[in-house]
Amino acid sequence: MVTVRRILPARLGAATFYRHVSHLALGTAVSQVVLVVASVLLARLYSPREFGEFAVILAVSTVVATAATLRLELAVPLAEDDREALAVATAAVWTVLAVAAALTAALVAFALWSPAGVDSLGAGSAAWLIPVTVAAAGTAAVGRMVRSRAGTFGVVSRSSVSSALVQSVGQVGAGLLGWGTPGLAGGYVAGRLWSAVVLLRGTGVRRTDGPLAWIRTVRRWRRFCVLSTVPAVLNTLGVAAIAPVVALCYGMTVSGLFLFATRILTLPVALVGQGVSAVLFPRMAELERTGGDLRGAVGRTVTGLTMLSVPTFGLVLLLGPELFGLAFGARWRDAGLTAALLAPWLTVSFVSSPISTLMTVKNQLHRLVVLSFVETGLRVGALSSGLLGGGPWLGIAAYSLAGTVICLYSVRWCLRLVGSGLRDWLRPRRRYVLTTAVAYPVLLALKGNLPVAAYLVLVALLTVGMAGWAAHWLYRNAPGRGRSVGREPGAGRAEMSVAR
Structure with missing residues (x-):
């Protein structure tokens, strides 16, 4: 049985809302400053083409991770009670891990079947990092929603800063060693894994009653999963994962320029927009439940x-x-x-x-x-x-x-x-x-x-x-x-x- 913890926050007044947003904005500001400073170094260690190859890996991983959770992480703030919220979060984590394992098996099969191996996919040997990127990104998304429902935004803030440091150190170090695209992807994976561990630690999200509990949870939320996963994947294809389309139309170098530009422009988006979203979503869900x-x-x-x-x-x-x-x-x-x-x-x-x-x-x-x-x-x-x-x-x-x-x-x-x-x-x-x-x-x-x-x-x-x-x-x-x-x-x- 899962250990049920109190993850439902008290009602948010205006002052509490602004305090949570400010808390998240401060942590995100520090993390984005780290990433921007690292970008100054990365721009001199990696070429636009290497950024383009990394953009393809990141795009594929983002699309798969979006679908892999079945969007159950968004159901965490909507759950009626704490036990259901934890069950939903646990089901989302195990779904992501299952998809990552299946993706690894598919890559192995493709490498054995194709004479050129995974290098023919257009991202070189870095393609092997796609499954672990999916697992890390998906579990981190679940952890963020669990923390948002709980109102423990300090943990979210600390995870943002520490994961940015891990990612930046990894990417800069790999660049100094001349590892190219695998270095960019590896540093990103390390940051996401660190974030997932920090966010999920101590939340009670773990294995519950086994596969049957996972199946029951998914069945209860199946309508939500179907209707929310489709638009999420389509939106990801049109926005966050557009890099392969850019590469197909205009070449890998333009794709790298596109990724680098959006990487820098996410500073203000992450600084305020993500903080507001993380606090506003559970607040709106609560107001809707209570008729506010x-x-x-x-x-x-x-x-x-x-x-x-x-x-x-x-x-x-x-x-x-x-x-x-x-x-x-x-x-x-x-x-x-x-x-x-x-x-x-x-x-x-x-x-x-x-x-x-x-x-x-x-x-x-x-x-x-x-x-x-x-x-x-x-x-x-x-x-x-x-x-x-x-x-x-x-x-x-x-x-x-x-x-x-x-x-x-x-x-x-x-x-x-x-x-x-x-x-x-x-x-x-x-x-x-x-x-x-x-x-x-x-x-x-x-x-x-x-x-x-x-x-x-x-x-x-x-x-x-x-x-x-x-x-x-x-x-x-x-x-x-x-x-x-x-x-x-x-x-x-x-x-x-x-x-x-």
């Missing part, structure tokens, strides 16, 4: 994330190639161009990703499946459009535009699920949105037509101004300043207008 009002929490989250994302990715849009060339060397300027092209999508994705779990909480899985098919087809089709003319940069720009449209639709959908709407959300924030929509395109159009010093001054002024605007809003809406939780100045009339 989700509208205020979602509205404030959308506003805060919007104000943080604009100056962050706006700077990348305006100075991407220059920043990457300065930090990582001239051969990575094209990665900076890739980052600039992806910036509009990442600005909106920074907002939509943390709140997208509301669709699971609200049991909108059928519609999510349909949307995922449309989304994946649109993203892949947009990315491959460069083959018709314009090359990889046109394809990446089209991919970014498609992602922007999809993420805007996702935000609109989430707002409607809580009784609001995109138009109602925009009304009290129209000055900020209008300033963003005018200032960044105008400044980008002036690039190359102004002296470099004057352009840099204008970029700095715009970035500081938008960041100050965000800081002012966050200060005015901080807990303890006399406003009710989930309400914003000027939002009352808009919210009342959509009440039914």
Whole structure:
């Protein structure tokens, strides 16, 4: 029998929510600083092609790991009691390990059958690391959700920092030894394994009553597994695992530039977005179970994330190639161009990703499946459009535009699920949105037509101004300043207008 531990948190008030997010953000900030510093070294130890081969391994592992858990980790915060939550988490872990074992057997069979062995898969001998990467990534995802339900975000924060150190030391050390792609993949695997151990240790997630208990748990949640795994895999194929499509269309070097750009751009996403998502999902699940009002929490989250994302990715849009060339060397300027092209999508994705779990909480899985098919087809089709003319940069720009449209639709959908709407959300924030929509395109159009010093001054002024605007809003809406939780100045009339 499993040892049942208390993993259901007390209700989260606004102050507790902000404290948890701050705790996660601090740990994630340290871990991302470690990864960015390591990236400066890795850019000089590995070539874009080696990053491209690593991107293929990472993409395949991510897709398989997403499917391997059957998305049972998302059911952990939704479980009615602690015993069920632990049973679900344990079933997810054993499912991942079973898939990893089957994948290892498949690679062995392929190596024996193919004259060229696993090297013919396009990633060299590093392909042998795919099964252990799947096992590590899947179990770490389960551990993160168990910790999120428990509210022990300090453990999540420590695991982020320590796993980043393990990964960075491993990748840098392997690079100094000249191990190439296997070194990049091996360091990543070491970091994920460390994270999984730290997150799952002491949670009570272990073998329960044997295979029958695992089968019973999966059967109880089979509908959730089917309806949530399909869109998750499709979304992974269209976003996190797009590298093989990039490599197929434009070559391994462009795939490496794409991976390196997204690696750096995950700093702000991981710093705030993942922290908000980790805290918001169990909170929304609790509010849904208890009949609480989700509208205020979602509205404030959308506003805060919007104000943080604009100056962050706006700077990348305006100075991407220059920043990457300065930090990582001239051969990575094209990665900076890739980052600039992806910036509009990442600005909106920074907002939509943390709140997208509301669709699971609200049991909108059928519609999510349909949307995922449309989304994946649109993203892949947009990315491959460069083959018709314009090359990889046109394809990446089209991919970014498609992602922007999809993420805007996702935000609109989430707002409607809580009784609001995109138009109602925009009304009290129209000055900020209008300033963003005018200032960044105008400044980008002036690039190359102004002296470099004057352009840099204008970029700095715009970035500081938008960041100050965000800081002012966050200060005015901080807990303890006399406003009710989930309400914003000027939002009352808009919210009342959509009440039914």
